[in-house]
Amino acid sequence: MELKKITCIVCPNGCKLTIIEKNEELLVEGNKCKRGIEFGINEIKNPLRSIASTVNTIYKEMPRLPVRTDGLIPKSKIFNVMREISKVVITNHVDINEVIIENVLNTGVNIISTSSLIEILKEEYPNGG
Structure with a gap:
């Protein structure tokens, strides 16, 4: 069949x-x-997928920070993971590959940054701002 x-x-x-x-x-x-x-x-x-998205930040120079999963999650959990991602607001300087959400929804997968707020803010304020 x-x-x-x-x-x-x-x-x-x-x-x-x-x-x-x-x-x-x-x-x-x-x-x-x-x-x-x-x-x-x-x-x-057991269909699996990766997710790429963005999270809010408090920085006007970079109001959204790109993030992704560092592994595959069950396809059935995509919308729930996206809901968790949408709750995040970055208030500190993060570097590339830094964990933003650890073990999201007990999947064993982390949400990590794919860009560096540190580098963006250094470029914007080379003398410390």
Whole structure:
């Protein structure tokens, strides 16, 4: 029985995958590499995604700070994680890759900064402001 048709995103090929359930086993068709099999099965059993977003800051020079997950989270938790991200307001100088939210929603994944407020503020106020 055909379960789902998806486009594989693990490599540039963009294979059109068909996931089939046969004798209680998942089979993947249409893949050009082994990674497509794993991707297809994971998309059925436990789809995971990364998130990139921004958080508010108190600094007019950079009112929004870009952030991302440092790992993959269950697709079903994306909206809840985004809700947590939207609650954050940065009030201190943070550097690139600094943890903004640790272990967001007990996923084992952190939300980290992808830009440096320290560098932006140094450029804006080279003599300390």
